[in-house]
Amino acid sequence: MDRPRVLVVDDEKMIREMLAEVLASWGYEASTAGSAEEALEALARSLVDVVLLDIMMPGMSGIDLLREIKHRDLDVDVLMMTGRPTVETAVQALKAGACDYLEKPLNLDVLRHLMGGVIERRLLRQEVHALRARVGDQLGAMELVGVSDAMQRLRDLIDRVAGSDSPVLIEGESGTGKELVAGAIHHRSPRSRAPFIPVNCGAIPADLMESEFFGHARGAFSGAVADALGLIRSAHGGTIFLDEIAELPAALQVKLLRVLQDTEVRPVGSVKTFKVDVRVIAATNQNVEQAVRAGTFRQDLFYRLNVVSILVPPLRERRADIPPLVTHFLRQLNQKLGRRVSGVGPDAMAALMGYDFPGNVRELENLLHRAYALGAREEITLEDLPVLQSRPEALALAGGLPTLAAAERELILRVLRHHGGDKDQAARALGISRRTLYRRIEEYGAG
Template identity: 50%
Template sequence: MGSARVLIVDDEEDVRDALRDGLTPYGHKVETAADGPEALEKIRNSQYDIAIIDLKMPKMDGIELLRSIRSIDDSIEAVMLTAFATVSSAVSALKLGAFDYLTKPTRMEEINHVITNIMEKRSLKEENTFLKKRLDEQKEFGVLVSISPKMREINEIIHRISANDSPIFIEGESGTGKELVARAIHFNSKRAQKAFIPVNCGAIPHHLLESELFGHKKGSFTGAISDNVGLFRAADSGTLFLDEIGEMPGFLQVKLLRVLQDQEIRPVGSTQTIPTDVRLIAATNADVDEALAQKALRNDLYYRLSVVHIKIPPLRERKGDIPILVHHFIKIFNEKYNRRVKSVAPACMETFAYYDWPGNVRELENVVERAFALNCDEVLMPQNLPSKLLQRRSNTRLSKPGAMPTIGEMERQLIEQALSECGGNKGRAADMLGVGRKTIYRKIKKYGISA
């Protein structure tokens, strides 16, 4: 998660030096303060991610310092350290928003583990904020950038199911936008202000996945140097997105089924269950019927998860979306790279239409970004496209003359769909397509479209 900017506040010089020397090798940028007033002065003049604060100090104790920090910079996470732990002091610190409360002496690995958890939480929060902004920017398209009937139907389903907490099962090929659909459901729901946490079940080793999901107690297995709350508790009151659910081992599918039934989890190494309030969204890029037949996915778990089943069509089945997606990506990359690309050459768009997009929307995004990197003009040209796309266009033209629609036919269909989506409003249709109003009036006249 990268390095953290850490401020250590302790009245004992040996402790400050030990923490600084111990945390620096992990890549963190560490500064120290001998007391509360010095710490506040540093915070007013510098930026920090985390403050590690000794509870008992002269001049100003840790609780008072934490209260003052909150009034200056509420984004700083606090970790309290003390050799004299009491229930009352722990409660006071946690009420003020301290992230954790550790007892001296503390192992450096444990402190670094807490810092890593803080930075992961911050990264997820920032990602959620960024993606919510992107989703908000797409309101004119409903939830997803699309004007195809199939995707409009999915948009309508998203709006209907966002109001309740039923589990969702999303099926679709890699790159079709399963996580985007899951995020759209979350950000349109009453849980939108809470965490959205995606988990790729196939990317985490099986022997670690249980601990990652449900948490563990310190010492419950080799390497468990501190308690871990787990992703279910991290997503409390929010949404947990389990991608590639078919990659989850069978014994964990059984445990997940129990969580869905009882609404509680039990961390590894614990005898206590903990109530959980999380909306579950699961997804797979595999054929569901085949996964069930091969027992990669348990029938009982699938039926519990698929209260609502959403199947996202691949891009090759909705090629009418390609122009609007391309213009959407141009808008994003213009902002990202500070460019002013205005359009795509017709031959370039025609090339997109001939290609089958096995990587779906993700591949299209990658191709547009590549064209941005290679192109210096205001129009993206075919020579900036990968050779496999150009070859596919050439082969298709030679083997199936007339099989693909012309760019004019695609353009007409796209304008007609946009006008239909916008209730005949030409200005909104132009905005949706990313073209000027004069352009859409001219095209409507050119193609004889009634509007």
């Protein structure tokens, strides 16, 4: 097994160096940081499995740093350390996502035992993730990744609509993660133990659509040698996700409308109808209202589906999500391909932050996968991202920037210039609140 990576964060140099030495002797790959700022820089540069974090530090407290770490990368396990233990701080730490709490002076036997348990639980989580992927429950193993205000608003909306049975229409560009949003609604709903059936409406041949959706009776047509439930009845008790709903032909739109109105299905070639209990979530990358005006999509079906509308923003409008998405995909690719890529170099990250990603999150994942295919081993550099080397907007930020903070500063300046100094528009383009933008401007001296 590869050596687990541990980051020790403590403002006392002697303690963090001692812990790094002890951890290395136990078979861990240990690095250190003396402040919250150093820790965040280290986590932005490379992946770690566990953080050993002191609660009492100057500047940002250990509890606040814990929250920020979990905000950026949920997969990191954090063990808290303190020389002034109280019940209140212990409860705060555990509520914020710490997996355990240690008192100083540290008992090394206890630390070794706790570290072993943390690593064992990580391995079990990875096995569960791999098993879910193997049985096709990819959505159950995935999560919505992002730290931007736009993503937080999206999560809040998902939580609000998950408990109802109302139809949902998800709109957004290709690659933004509409199926992931639909899956999140299903998995947070009372229907989560029932089937989630995703259907790409544009991928089913027109002559098979009715049979695929509504099922058929034996002998209904040549080759129908047995009864078939169809996709809608297969989702009974659960959720059916109709992706690219605008691709449905007019005849099927009428029949889907009837299912939504009457909550029953009649299979092809049958005189019987069957009651169905199904939540319908639809998605499209087209402007459905425009399709209604053009007469290619039924207005009554649009109103039936558009009870709750969710817009998934493109990645270029939530650039703050690029670093945590990169971390998420690196963890996935390392596990899938058996690599130990530790992170993304400053120039490569700056180029990713400057690129507009017309293919959105799917394109980001593809770029990183291609970097692995091109032989990236320890760190992904700009040379591993040849597509970005021909993109001026990406290279504009990649001119030897030393840190992620510098890349973020340059991006803020660029967006402010693009919008003529309008901070409201700049905040929307960056996917952050106006208050966060002002804080960043003050922090980086970017005004």
